[in-house]
Amino acid sequence: MADFILRYGEYTVDPHALPETSVQALLSRGFAHVLGNEVSSKIVSRIRREIRGDLNEVASSEQVKAFRRANPDVIEAWEIETEQGTMQALIEGTLGVRPAGTERVARVDPLTREVRKIALAEISEICKTNQLVLPKGKNKVTFPNGDSFTRENLIERRIVKHGERITKEATKVLANATKAAATDLDL
Numbered sequence: 001m002a003d004f005i006l007r008y009g010e011y012t013v014d015p016h017a018l019p020e021t022s023v024q025a026l027l028s029r030g031f032a033h034v035l036g037n038e039v040s041s042k043i044v045s046r047i048r049r050e051i052r053g054d055l056n057e058v059a060s061s062e063q064v065k066a067f068r069r070a071n072p073d074v075i076e077a078w079e080i081e082t083e084q085g086t087m088q089a090l091i092e093g094t095l096g097v098r099p100a101g102t103e104r105v106a107r108v109d110p111l112t113r114e115v116r117k118i119a120l121a122e123i124s125e126i127c128k129t130n131q132l133v134l135p136k137g138k139n140k141v142t143f144p145n146g147d148s149f150t151r152e153n154l155i156e157r158r159i160v161k162h163g164e165r166i167t168k169e170a171t172k173v174l175a176n177a178t179k180a181a182a183t184d185l186d187l
Helices: 020-052 061-068 070-091 111-127 150-183
Strands: 004-008 011-013
Touching: 020 061, 020 070, 020 150, 061 070
Parallel strands: none
Antiparallel strands: 004 011
16 A cells, blocks of 8 residues: 555545544544445445336335335345445455456446537526426426426437437537547647
């Protein structure tokens, strides 16, 4: 760990230069975070997968809560299993280490992400123009003509109606970002 540097945004710190009390506080908080928040997040993800099965649907917070209430023994078993796996990874030195030969796979390809980002920006502007609040999650916005849509509905409708134009714009944005990155790297 001689060359290990802590990084967060613009901040970097050599942990060896920190007072022992600071190192202990970081370790204690990190340990609690990993066994608390990260394990809880994994349990919620597992519940959501269990609820939706093979369907490509989102399980609501209410559905997750209902599943927890209906299956306390299952949840307890999952928590123990996940905590034990996390502790094993911590002890073996594999916590946060990806197995050799694997890479992190983006959930959405960059072009799709940019298309959705542009569509969302356009929808947001339309809502502002009509003095409407852009909905979140399963909430809906009702337009003056009486049509109601969730945020996801609005994004999909925008892409269907203006997909060709938005895709061209997204492609340009990505090309410009690639050029900028190449320039920054002096390639």
